[in-house]
Amino acid sequence: MFGQLFLKECRETARSLIYWILVGIMLFFFATQLGETEIAREPEKGQESYGMHQSEDPDVIMRNTLGTLADEYYRESYTTYPIGFAKTVKPDKKEQKRIGEILEEATGLDQGEIKKTMEEYYGSVTGLVAEMPMEPVDGLTYKRFKELMKEVDELLGGGSHYGEQYLAANGIEPMTYEDAIKEYHLLVEKDGLSGGYARLFSDYMVIILGILPVFLATTREMRDRRAKMQELIYTRRAKSGTIVVSRYLSMIVMTLLPLFLLSFLPLAECIKVAASDGIRIDHLAYAKYILGWLLPTVMIVTAVGMFLTDLTDTAAAVLVQGVWWFVSVFTGVQGIDGGAYGWNLIPRHNTELNYKGFHDGFVQLVSNRVLYVSFAIIIVALTVGIYSQKRRGRLNVRGKILADRKSKS
Amino acid sequence: MSAEIRIKGLNQYYGKKQALKNVNLTIETGMFGLLGRNGAGKTTLMKVLATLLPKSEGSVTICGKNVEDAAKIRKIVGYLPQEFSMYGNMTVYEAMDYLGVLSGLSKSQRKQRIPKLLCKVNLQEDQKKKVKTLSGGMKRRLGIAQAILHNPKVLIVDEPTAGLDPEERVRFRNLLCEIAEERIVILSTHIVGDIEATCEEIAVLDEGCVIYQGTVAELIKMAEGKVYSAEISKKELDLLKKRYVVTSMLTLGNNVMVRFIADRKPFDSAKLCEAGVEDAYMYLMHGKRGED
Secondary structure: OHHHHHHHHHHHHHHOHHHHHHHHHHHHHHHHHHOOOOOOOOOOOOOOOOOEEEOOOHHHHHHHHHHHHHHHHHHOOEEEOOOOOOEEEOOOHHHHHHHHHHHHHHHOOOHHHHHHHHHHHHHHOOOOOOOOOOOOOOOOOHHHHHHHHHHHHHHOOOOOOOOHHHHHHHOEEEOOHHHHHHHHHHHHHOOOOHHHHHHHHHHHHHHHHOOHHHHHHHHHHHHHHHOOOHHHHHOOOOOHHHHHHHHHHHHHHHHHHHHHHHHHHHHHHHHHHHHHHOOOOOOOHHHHHHHHHHHHHHHHHHHHHHHHHHHHOOOHHHHHHHHHHHHHHHHHHHHOOOOOOOOOOOOOOOOOOOHHHHHHOHHHHHHHHHHHHHHHHHHHHHHHHHHHHHHOOOOOHHHHHHHHHHHHO | OOOEEEEEEEEEEEOOEEEEEEEEEEEEOEEEEEEEOOOOOHHHHHHHHOOOOOOOEEEEEEOOEEOOOHHHHHHHEEEEOOOOOOOOOOEHHHHHHHHHHHOOOOHHHHHHHHHHHHHHOOOHHHOOOEHHHOOHHHHHHHHHHHHOOOOOOEEEEEOOOOOOOHHHHHHHHHHHHHHOOOOEEEEEEOOHHHHHHHOOEEEEEEOOEEEEEEEHHHHHHHHOOOEEEEEEEHHHHHHHHHHOEEEEEEEEOOEEEEEEEOOOOOOOOOEEOOOOHHHHHHHHHHHHHHHO
16 A cells, blocks of 8 residues: 555655746756856866865964954954854944954954054955955964954854854865865765765755755645545545655655756766766765755655644644754854754755865764654654544644634634 | 444533534444534534544444444445545546555555446546536535445445535435445435435434434324415414424415424414425424423
C-alpha cells in the first residue's frame, strides 16, 4: 500500500500549481545567482584580481576590524545583529567616549588623527565605500585586541562585528597569486573541482529551501479540508503512519527532483573544464551535497509545515517558518564564506573555495545536519500521532479556535 | 460473526452539550432508516459508527467488533459523509483509484472493481471526467461507489439526497436498495420520502433520543384513525394550524384542502384518511412534544 500511495502522492504534487511555482522560483534563483558562474581555471601571474578569501591571520583580522570600528566610531552609528536582524545602535556619550579610548589604545592614534584619517578616506572614495583597513598599534597582542573588542561588543549590546565569534569573519582580504594557486589546488585535489561548486550550489539553494517546502506541505495538508476529503480519508483502512509518511516522502522527493536536474548544468560545465584541463572530477559531488547539505533543510521545513498544518488546520506553519527562515538567513550572513556553520538551519558557504573552512567546520556541519534530520523524524512521528487522533475526532484545534472566536463575537 | 450493529446505552457529549441520550438500537442486514430533524443527533451517531468520533459512554459493536477498534471497523464500514466531495482535479477513475489504495486494495483488485462499480452507479461513461465537472447527482453516485469500493459489510450514508432533483433522487434510492441486498445500509435523513421509498426498519431521533424504533408499517399504524382531510376557507386556516398539526395543504381558489392530525374527528366536514409515513412521523414528533 505504501509504495502505491507514495507514487500517487508524487503525482498529485506534480499536478499542483504551488509545486510548479516552487520549481519556477528555484529555476529563477538558480539562473540569477548561479547562471553565470564560471568554472575556475588555474590562476595566471599578473591577473588584475585573484578574488577574496577568508584569512585567519590575526594581523588581517585586526586591521579589518579596526577599520570597521574607526568608520562606525566616526559616524557614531554601529550595526549589530543581536538576533539576526540588523539593528542600528547609537551609544550615549559615555559609551562613545570609551569606544574612542579603546580605538586610541588599539591604533595608537588620537581622536584628531582618527577623525582626520576618516575625513581623508571619505574624501578620496568615489562610488561605493569599500572596507578601510586600519593598522593596529605596534606591540598590540591579539589577546589584548580581543579583550578590547569584547568590551566594545558589550558596550553595543552584543551581536556586533567585534564579538568574539564574529571576529574571524572580518578576516576577508584580497588573494595574492600564491594564495590563489593554493586555493585552486585545494579545489582541484580535495574537492575534485565539482565539490567546491556543489557547495556553492548548496549555499544558494539552501536559502530558498529554508522556506519554500513549507508552502508545499501546508497546501497539501490543507487541501483535504478544502476538498472536504478529510472524512473520506479518515475512514479508510490505511494506517495514519502510511498516509502521513507517504505524503511526507513524496514532497521531499519532488522537492529534490528539480535540484538534481538543475545540478546537471554546473556539473556539465565542471566536466567540460576538467576534460580540457586534465582534472579528475568527482561526478557524484552534487548528489552528495544535495543529500547531505540540502536534504536536512528540506526535511525539517516540510516536517514543520505538515505538523503545524495538521495540528491547527490553518496556514500558521507559513508564518512560523517565515520567522525562522528570516532569522536563519540574517544570522547566516555572519558566516557567509563558510566554516562557521553553527546550528543554523541555512548553513552558508558562499564560495567555491575555502576548502579549509569547510574541512575545519565539517564536524560541526555534520552535527548540524544530523540534528535537523533527527528533529524532522521526531516531528513527522508527532504528526502521525496528531493525524491518528484527528481521525478519531480528537484534537480539533481549529474547531476550538473558531468556537472561541464565535463566543467572543 | 453476526451481521448486525448493536448500540447500547450510547451517550455522546460535545463539551457540556449532550448530543445523544441513552441510544439503544439493533440494526440488521438491509436498509435501515434514521429519521429526525436537523440537529437531532443523526450525524453524530453516524460519525460514532464510522469511527470519526470517540463514543463518550455506552457500547457499540459492528458485526461483533467494538467500535473503539477503529482499524478493524474501517475494514468493514463504508461511509458517505453529508458533505461529500473529492479532489476536483482528479478524474472519476483517479479519485476511485486513490481511495482504493487507501482502502488497501491491490492494483488488480482496483482494476477489476472500479469499472464494475462505476457501471453500477451509471458513471462508466464519465470515468475520465474531472470530479469538479460532475453534477450534484453524479457526485452522490460517485460517493456511493467510493463507499462500497472495499466491499464493506456496513454502509453509512448521511443525508445523501439533499439537493438532488427528483429523478436523481429516485435513481439514488434504487441504487441504495440494490446495495442493501447483501449488507447493512444505514440511511440518515430528514426527508421522510427517502425513508418511505427505501426502508422497512427505521428509528426516529429527536434531541438525541430514539423516540421510535420499528417498521415503517408499525409507525404508520400509530397514526391510523388520526389523519383527517378537509376543504376549508383560507380564513379558517390560521385557526386550524393553531389547533392541529397540518401535514399538507393544497390551495383551491379561495379554499384550501388540508391534511392534519387530530385525536378525534374535529368537525363534520373532516374526513378520515389513510395515514402515510409523513403523517405518522408528524404525529410522532407532535405527540412527543405534547408529552413534554
